[in-house]
Amino acid sequence: MTRLTPEKQAYITLTLSLLTIALVVALITIPTYTRLQSVHAQTDALQTMLENQYAKTQQLRKSNIKLPQIKNVVNAWDNALLTPETELQFIRFVEGLAQLNDLNIKLDPKPIDAKMPQLKLGFTLDMQLTGGFEGIMNFLSGLEQADYYLSLNTVELKRVEDNPTSHNLFVHIFGTIYVR
Numbered sequence: 001m002t003r004l005t006p007e008k009q010a011y012i013t014l015t016l017s018l019l020t021i022a023l024v025v026a027l028i029t030i031p032t033y034t035r036l037q038s039v040h041a042q043t044d045a046l047q048t049m050l051e052n053q054y055a056k057t058q059q060l061r062k063s064n065i066k067l068p069q070i071k072n073v074v075n076a077w078d079n080a081l082l083t084p085e086t087e088l089q090f091i092r093f094v095e096g097l098a099q100l101n102d103l104n105i106k107l108d109p110k111p112i113d114a115k116m117p118q119l120k121l122g123f124t125l126d127m128q129l130t131g132g133f134e135g136i137m138n139f140l141s142g143l144e145q146a147d148y149y150l151s152l153n154t155v156e157l158k159r160v161e162d163n164p165t166s167h168n169l170f171v172h173i174f175g176t177i178y179v180r
Contacts, residue, residue, distance in 0.1 A: 044075055074129045089124075090177065094127070097146075103131035109177070122177045125150070127173040130160060136171050 004012070048119060098105035108126040129136060136157070143150065152175035160168045
């Protein structure tokens with residue numbers, strides 16, 4: 001067998017050391033780095049999920065705190081909506097308000113959807129008033145302060161045409177009153 005010179009021994013030792021380092025890097029460091037990247041991505045996803053759940057929990061707590069207030073508002077809405085028993089009461093209220101303000105009134109309530117009477121959403125309300133400006137404004141103010149939910153779509157105000165010297169006005173009000 002031939003003996004290796006110290007120079008060749010140094011090359012072989014250096015080569016084996018480099019191969020060992022390369023083997024350690026290839027078999028240990030790269031898979032560990034890849035696994036760490038995977039764990040980092042999973043941790044980020046978990047953190048995002050936990051932050052979202054925390055935000056939802058905070059929102060639920062706020063909603064839970066506001067729930068009694070919401071129930072009060074819903075109860076107020078329920079009281080503001082007409083029931084079949086209170087429809088006549090509303091019509092009497094409107095007629096009484098018109099009479100109180102010296103107005104002539106023509107009232108024409110119609111169901112919103114006559115095709116489906118089981119879905120009683122409300123009534124379209126077509127009112128025609130004749131009277132003085134102050135009475136009309138007081139009527140509208142009283143209607144606005146009423147305990148009913150009434151959505152006015154159109155309020156048309158005109159001078160009565162048959163008598164140009166008259167101070168009476170004609171008002172056409174079209175809107176919706178909701179029922180439960």
